Amino acid sequence: MASSSAAGAGSTDPTAARRNNTKRPKYSKFTQQELPACKPILTPRAVISAFLLVSVVFVPIGVAALIASRKVVEIVYRYESKCIPPNVTDKVAYIQSSADKTCKFSLHVEKHMKSPIYVYYQLDNFYQNHRRYVKSRSDEQLRDPGEEDSTSACKPEDTANGKAIVPCGLIAWSLFNDTYSFSRDNHNLTVNKKGISWKSDREHKFGKNVFPKNFQNSSIKGGASLNESIPLSEQEDLIVWMRTAALPTFRKLYGKIEVDLNEGDSINVTLQNKYNTYSFNGRKKLVLSTTSWLGGKNDFLGIAYLTVGGLCFFLALAFTIVYFVKPRQLGDPTYLSWNRNPGGH
Amino acid sequence: MVKKGARKITLSIGDGANDVSMIQAAHVGIGISGMEGMQAVMASDFAIAQFRYLADLLLVHGRWSYLRICKVVIYFFYKNLTFTLTQFWFTFQTGFSGQRFYDDWFQSLYNVIFTALPVIIVGLFDKDVSSSLSKKYPELYMEGIKNVFFKWKVVAIWAFFSVYQSLIFFYFVSTTNLRKIFGLWDVSTMAFTCVVITVNLRLLMICNSITRWHYISVGGSILAWFIFIFIYSGISTPYDRQENIYFVIYVLMSTFYFYIMLLLVPAAALFCDFVYQGVQRWFFPYDYQIIQEMHRDEVDNTGRAQLLEVGNQLTPAEARSYAISQLPRELSKHTGFAFDSPGYESFFAAQLGVYAPPKAWDVARRASMRSKPKIGHKK
Numbered sequence: 047m048a049s050s051s052a053a054g055a056g057s058t059d060p061t062a063a064r065r066n067n068t069k070r071p072k073y074s075k076f077t078q079q080e081l082p083a084c085k086p087i088l089t090p091r092a093v094i095s096a097f098l099l100v101s102v103v104f105v106p107i108g109v110a111a112l113i114a115s116r117k118v119v120e121i122v123y124r125y126e127s128k129c130i131p132p133n134v135t136d137k138v139a140y141i142q143s144s145a146d147k148t149c150k151f152s153l154h155v156e157k158h159m160k161s162p163i164y165v166y167y168q169l170d171n172f173y174q175n176h177r178r179y180v181k182s183r184s185d186e187q188l189r190d191p192g193e194e195d196s197t198s199a200c201k202p203e204d205t206a207n208g209k210a211i212v213p214c215g216l217i218a219w220s221l222f223n224d225t226y227s228f229s230r231d232n233h234n235l236t237v238n239k240k241g242i243s244w245k246s247d248r249e250h251k252f253g254k255n256v257f258p259k260n261f262q263n264s265s266i267k268g269g270a271s272l273n274e275s276i277p278l279s280e281q282e283d284l285i286v287w288m289r290t291a292a293l294p295t296f297r298k299l300y301g302k303i304e305v306d307l308n309e310g311d312s313i314n315v316t317l318q319n320k321y322n323t324y325s326f327n328g329r330k331k332l333v334l335s336t337t338s339w340l341g342g343k344n345d346f347l348g349i350a351y352l353t354v355g356g357l358c359f360f361l362a363l364a365f366t367i368v369y370f371v372k373p374r375q376l377g378d379p380t381y382l383s384w385n386r387n388p389g390g391h
Numbered sequence: 392m393v394k395k396g397a398r399k400i401t402l403s404i405g406d407g408a409n410d411v412s413m414i415q416a417a418h419v420g421i422g423i424s425g426m427e428g429m430q431a432v433m434a435s436d437f438a439i440a441q442f443r444y445l446a447d448l449l450l451v452h453g454r455w456s457y458l459r460i461c462k463v464v465i466y467f468f469y470k471n472l473t474f475t476l477t478q479f480w481f482t483f484q485t486g487f488s489g490q491r492f493y494d495d496w497f498q499s500l501y502n503v504i505f506t507a508l509p510v511i512i513v514g515l516f517d518k519d520v521s522s523s524l525s526k527k528y529p530e531l532y533m534e535g536i537k538n539v540f541f542k543w544k545v546v547a548i549w550a551f552f553s554v555y556q557s558l559i560f561f562y563f564v565s566t567t568n569l570r571k572i573f574g575l576w577d578v579s580t581m582a583f584t585c586v587v588i589t590v591n592l593r594l595l596m597i598c599n600s601i602t603r604w605h606y607i608s609v610g611g612s613i614l615a616w617f618i619f620i621f622i623y624s625g626i627s628t629p630y631d632r633q634e635n636i637y638f639v640i641y642v643l644m645s646t647f648y649f650y651i652m653l654l655l656v657p658a659a660a661l662f663c664d665f666v667y668q669g670v671q672r673w674f675f676p677y678d679y680q681i682i683q684e685m686h687r688d689e690v691d692n693t694g695r696a697q698l699l700e701v702g703n704q705l706t707p708a709e710a711r712s713y714a715i716s717q718l719p720r721e722l723s724k725h726t727g728f729a730f731d732s733p734g735y736e737s738f739f740a741a742q743l744g745v746y747a748p749p750k751a752w753d754v755a756r757r758a759s760m761r762s763k764p765k766i767g768h769k770k
Contacts, residue, residue, distance in 0.1 A: 079515070083601055084601045085599065085600045085687075087684060093673075100658060104655075166572075175485045175490050176490060244642060246637060251627075292573070341647075344567055346567050347648075347652075350659065354662060365669065374673060377687065382681050384678075
């Protein structure tokens, strides 16, 4: 008698179990697709409970985030146009000249600010995320004094006068060089400039025995100069600057003020307006800000949470109303398409 | 005629050598392996053992295959579209200079490690209704014929939600970073984490049946991402020309911001899909969804133990004919050949223990079948 081989279709044939020399493949739940499975059905009850759960979780978090953000006190002062003397018409020429660029103004503290108070400089319309700019650095050079000459990615700022520039590249070359000093009631407020960069950068990315060399020696100076006797791992302004920002509007940490500022204080700021943002209509701002557990002032997170939580709550209500107004029996066969229009599809 | 004139997809089934050309001419050819030999099987696209398995092949496995392929293809397009569009919105912020948003390794491994396995598992195991229900409601097969799951409308809706999700990913992550001192690579690592988690969770939302392999693969993919980024951020080799991602994830994970974003962004991104699924299921249900609801309380009849209890599964008519077939009976002498056939003599001769030599013309015909599978001429 011919024995049949069960090939292709995976269903089992009960009569074959009785035959002796069957070629049926070995049974396993995996290959026969009979694994135990959870078959979730999105019933209205599940939808409404999911929305309620999300809103119950999100609304309190949103409120907490918004409160934290509102507690942060922030002073922002835009100074790139205010710090140009009134009789100057050509701003670019002014900024490139060697005139005295000291600028003084005072900031008024509206609310009590607890220390540490972070001092940031904010630049607008400065594309640190431009492809040629981001590419233009040499991490091997920054780490290792022996790799001084690996400057190929750094063009055009790779060599000056035939010798390699350390640190090379456009990012380092355009280092921000405005400086700020603060005083209150004729007492100087010290700005702590240690510990403003990432610890991992200081310890691993920027070498302890790599010193700046040949820096800003070409015909065009792009920004600050570096002290050649301080190793790169201690040049924290450079380290902070070299962490390229994601968006064209960004803030970078300048330093920390470690005393409280009281409400009503008047802080006198003396800044050196050296950095040229006038060639590309960039804007410069000085920011003093406290922090919360969530970071700086950021209403967006709190508002986003509240929006999502609120929308979920509203939808839970809407679904409940619709469920009562237009009910559909779960598993009602009259909704099957062949029952709804019999004969025609 | 049906194939060219009526423009339908045709299926033909046969078991003998005379069926071979019919099997080859149809779109889907099915051969039955058995008494007539293996010619039909060799020429066919699918081979089954008995004619009645055709119902299973079409209504159960064919239908499931259609469903699975639709899901896999659409999901593949969706996950790549989301991932790429998130990067696309970034180009507007870079002065259109072409700076990449994600690190090279993220982009290369996205489709290979972080999102590959779950969709394979769905393609293997997804079932909308069980096999017995598929046979009980053969009208479900019309979903495939009408191409319900892969119409332009369906693709457009997935694409729309993909655009929405990519906007959420990019703008939520970048605007909340405005006041922070995170750089480009930190922002992109955060965004990529959100993309991987959301895309994997979205897969669970489209599953009709979730086995433990689904959980393992989805959880495993997300875990693989974290393991990868921990390792990648932790090492710095001489081969990294640009150490973009060094230590990024550790710094990110030390902030509250990271966890808050990780809770918010996938929820906000999947929110619209969830609403859409709820509304679709309630107001415009597919047939298989109604059937799922109708039979939601039934215990799923899988498992080997139940298959041996034949009596429980057959209708009374089937049980009777099965019982009758078990009785000793005479084998029919009909072989399907009108005239003298080679199988006739040798088959029945073997039954009686008599040796009948094969006919010469039959041997020659079988030998020539290997190179030119044409119907043998009947003499």
